[in-house]
Amino acid sequence: GAGVSQSPSNKVTEKGKDVELRCDPISGHTALYWYRQSLGQGLEFLIYFQGNSAPDKSGLPSDRFSAERTGESVSTLTIQRTQQEDSAVYLCAGATGTLGTDTQYFGPGTRLTVL
Amino acid sequence: AQSVTQPDIHITVSEGASLELRCNYSYGATPYLFWYVQSPGQGLQLLLKYFSGDTLVQGIKGFEAEFKRSQSSFNLRKPSVHWSDAAEYFCAVGNAGNNRKLIWGLGTSLAVNP
Numbered sequence: 001g002a003g004v005s006q007s008p009s010n011k012v013t014e015k016g017k018d019v020e021l022r023c024d025p026i027s028g029h030t031a032l033y034w035y036r037q038s039l040g041q042g043l044e045f046l047i048y049f050q051g052n053s054a055p056d057k058s059g060l061p062s063d064r065f066s067a068e069r070t071g072e073s074v075s076t077l078t079i080q081r082t083q084q085e086d087s088a089v090y091l092c093a094g095a096t097g098t099l100g101t102d103t104q105y106f107g108p109g110t111r112l113t114v115l
Numbered sequence: 116a117q118s119v120t121q122p123d124i125h126i127t128v129s130e131g132a133s134l135e136l137r138c139n140y141s142y143g144a145t146p147y148l149f150w151y152v153q154s155p156g157q158g159l160q161l162l163l164k165y166f167s168g169d170t171l172v173q174g175i176k177g178f179e180a181e182f183k184r185s186q187s188s189f190n191l192r193k194p195s196v197h198w199s200d201a202a203e204y205f206c207a208v209g210n211a212g213n214n215r216k217l218i219w220g221l222g223t224s225l226a227v228n229p
Contacts, residue, residue: 004158033216042119042205042219059216091159101147101166101209104217106158 002026004107006092012113013082021077021090021110029094030072033104036061038088046090049075082114117142119208121220128196129228136191136223138180138206147209148189149217150180154202162204165189176200201227 005024013019025032034046045059049069060066064082069075079086089111093104118141128134140146150162163174170182180191189206203224207217 040221042221043207043217044219045216048216056216093159101164103161103164104159106151106160108156108158 004092004094004105006090006107006110008110009108010111010113012115014115015084016081018078018080019082019112021079021112023075023077023092023107025073025075025092025094025107026105028072029096029105031095031097031102032069032075033093033095034067034075034077035091035093036088037091037109043091046077079112082112084114087112087114117146117208117210117218119206119218119220121204121206121223123223124221125224125226127226127228130198131195134191134193134196134200134225136204136206136225138189138191138220139187140189140206140208141187142208142210144210145184148180148182149207149209150174150178150189150191151205151207152176152202153205153222154199159205162191196225196227198227198229201225 007022030051032049035043047067048056064080067077089109091109093106095102095104120139122137147166149164151159153159162178163172165172165182173179178193203222205222206220209217
């Protein structure tokens, strides 16, 4: 596709359930980021993948959060035993390389609501 | 530690008026600075970025920003705002090291009056 896609666009779940969010980056984008954007807040870094290197998981808020990436393509963010404070928009972004100057290309996000 | 401050949470301007959105950063070395825009229903899009060279950078949609090291600022400007510029604007700072994470400001919401 022409851009970054994320699915689902909206997810409503009950507290305690697990959810899986998907990101499909632009082909050739070796770097992939996950962010969380809560209401009225900036972007909170969650995790970063770069090629076959070990991911930078330093932003994951708890061990309920995990993410995987298959090669340099699709990534999934999994939240186990969701809590109400997990409600937010989850954004994924890709970049072409490893430079700090690289532009990040964002998907439209998944809005997660935990009841 | 790196940090980014966008002092204005919300700004309203009239269409055709000039615009300046403020961004202040805290970083020990030369930062990489970015402005992104998030329009309603759309993903974040890069407006412009600075990492070296000319301190006045031009971006898309008629925006520009000026890096002022002495003031630790990277303010975004546009001479004449269009109604379609209504959006959320985010400033972010990165670095040249191994840390690829950007530090983001909380954003400035721009409303444009007709």
